[in-house]
Structures are given as structure tokens and as C-alpha cells.
Amino acid sequence: MIMRNSVILVDQIEQDVARGMERSQAIVEATVRRFRPIVLTALAAVLAMIPLSRSVFFGPMAVAIMGGLIVATALTLLFLPALYAAWFRTGRVPA
Secondary structure, three states: HHHHHHHHHHHHHHHHOOOOOOHHHHHHHHHHHHHHHHHHHHHHHHHOHHHHHHOOOHHHHHHHHHHHHHHHHHHHHHHHHHHHHOOOOOOOOOO
């Protein structure tokens, strides 16, 4: 799920750049536009793990998956755009 979200975010940036938007602005716009769908899919998966987390056998695995999804979602929304901007050397992002 996180890989899919990352690919979708990068693809959205590339589509915005292809439409003529500046790369630094495309990074910000794509991240803002894809924020809600990414957070909602991760939140749905985390909430789906809550009943499983009460199990003695599957509980630790469910908690690990929940924590991993939360951290990976934050990295997708914060680190991925920053890494993309650094990779393409976009310079300062407009405020």
C-alpha cells in the first residue's frame, strides 16, 4: 500500500510537470492534492487492525503493522517530496 501511494504521488508530480507547472510547485501541489487519499487509505488499514490487536496470538503483529503504516505514511508525505526535490535540485520551494 505504501509503495502504491509513493508511485501515485511521484506520478502525480510528473503529470503536473508535464502540464507545464514548475517542478517545485508541482511537488507541493501533488503532495497537497494526494494527502487526503493517502491518509485515508492508511487510516482505514490501521483501524481495521484494531480488532486483531486484542488477540493474544496476532496482537503483536497487528500493532507492528499499525505502527509501520503510520510511520511509512508520514515518510511518504514528508520525506518522499523532500527527496524528490533534492534529487532534481529544484531549489527553494515557493511558500
